[in-house]
Amino acid sequence: MTSVPNVTLNNGVTMPQLGFGVFQVPDEETTAAVTSALEAGYRSIDTAAIYGNERGVGKAIAASGLHREELFVTTKLWNEDQGHDQTLAAFDASLDRLGLDHVDLYLIHWPTPARDLYVETYKALEKILADGRARAIGVSNFQIPHLRRLLEHTGITPAVNQVELHPGLQQTALRAFHAEHGIATEAWSPLAQGAVLGDEAIVRVAEAYGVTPAQVVLRWHLQTGNIVIPKSVTPDRIRQNLDVFGFALTDADMVALTGLDRGLRTGPDPDTFN
Numbered sequence: 001m002t003s004v005p006n007v008t009l010n011n012g013v014t015m016p017q018l019g020f021g022v023f024q025v026p027d028e029e030t031t032a033a034v035t036s037a038l039e040a041g042y043r044s045i046d047t048a049a050i051y052g053n054e055r056g057v058g059k060a061i062a063a064s065g066l067h068r069e070e071l072f073v074t075t076k077l078w079n080e081d082q083g084h085d086q087t088l089a090a091f092d093a094s095l096d097r098l099g100l101d102h103v104d105l106y107l108i109h110w111p112t113p114a115r116d117l118y119v120e121t122y123k124a125l126e127k128i129l130a131d132g133r134a135r136a137i138g139v140s141n142f143q144i145p146h147l148r149r150l151l152e153h154t155g156i157t158p159a160v161n162q163v164e165l166h167p168g169l170q171q172t173a174l175r176a177f178h179a180e181h182g183i184a185t186e187a188w189s190p191l192a193q194g195a196v197l198g199d200e201a202i203v204r205v206a207e208a209y210g211v212t213p214a215q216v217v218l219r220w221h222l223q224t225g226n227i228v229i230p231k232s233v234t235p236d237r238i239r240q241n242l243d244v245f246g247f248a249l250t251d252a253d254m255v256a257l258t259g260l261d262r263g264l265r266t267g268p269d270p271d272t273f274n
């Protein structure tokens with residue numbers, strides 16, 4: 001079985017560097033997809049309240065026979081549930097749907113700056129952490145000014161910032177800020193939902209190694225130091241996306257992929273998304 005390296009977060013908790021995402025997987029299909037992933041060897045699952053599939057994730061976990069300590073489960077607080085008390089209630093509801101008594105990582109899904117609630121929301125996450133119901137807390141889609149404000153007004157540095165990141169959107173300044181403050185960078189849509197897989201440089205490197213473009217992109221993430229959570233509902237791809245530890249890109253390959261950065265956002269703009 002493939003062994004995925006761990007990243008040590010800023011509170012000492014370890015998190016697999018490669019996990020499985022379930023955005024856009026209907027709840028009734030999620031149990032099968034997560035079961036395939038767990039059978040392939042994934043141990044980290046990324047869901048969110050807004051995905052509507054926490055129950056499907058929970059069913060796959062319950063049926064897996066794996067010990068809870070072997071798994072790393074992330075879920076996220078949806079925008080409309082921001083605010084101190086609403087966050088605590090939304091977290092309880094997520095745990096209930098997952099059928100778990102704690103998650104490994106709880107994230108604020110988007111800063112939604114127009115609401116101006118993310119600081120008090122994060123304080124609720126700090127309480128959840130203190131109560132031992134999340135092993136680590138963090139954020140998603142936070143830009144540098146949002147992170148600076150959290151660092152100024154709250155007590156615990158986020159363990160993770162999960163952001164859109166792939167060869168077409170490399171987030172260089174944000175990654176540098178994370179490194180400076182001990183925040184792990186987690187890449188969502190690590191394959192750009194397929195939009196970079198036809199890039200000539202990626203195809204050329206894939207042909208040279210006899211692997212697929214998706215495997216090249218995932219290797220680039222791992223060697224860049226990102227945590228990645230590719231999604232697939234296709235069993236062959238689920239296995240393929242984990243089979244990325246038998247080859248390594250050279251410095252020249254890494255430079256070729258770095259040249260593909262072009263501000264390609266496939267998802268919403270975090271400064272305006274509400």
Ligand SMILES: NC(=O)C1=CN([C@@H]2O[C@H](COP(=O)(O)OP(=O)(O)OC[C@H]3O[C@@H](n4cnc5c(N)ncnc54)[C@H](OP(=O)(O)O)[C@@H]3O)[C@@H](O)[C@H]2O)C=CC1
Pocket residue numbers: 020021022023024046047109140141162163187188189190191192193194197212214215229230231232233234237238240241267
């Ligand atoms: N925090 C946030 O705001 C966000 C978080 N996320 C998280 O990140 C995860 C991953 O991002 P996501 O947007 O799903 O996109 P990905 O970049 O993981 O791409 C998923 C798409 O690529 C296809 N695919 C997967 N593997 C391969 C492969 N080996 N070869 C060719 N195509 C492949 C999938 O098809 P198929 O399934 O048909 O095989 C699917 O269409 C999400 O599932 C979610 O957990 C995502 C968006 C926003």
Ligand SMILES: O=C(O)C(=O)[C@@H](O)[C@H](O)C(=O)CO
Pocket residue numbers: 023048050109267268
């Ligand atoms: O997938 C997620 O985690 C997201 O937050 C987004 O993709 C978001 O829900 C969206 O796409 C809204 O248009």
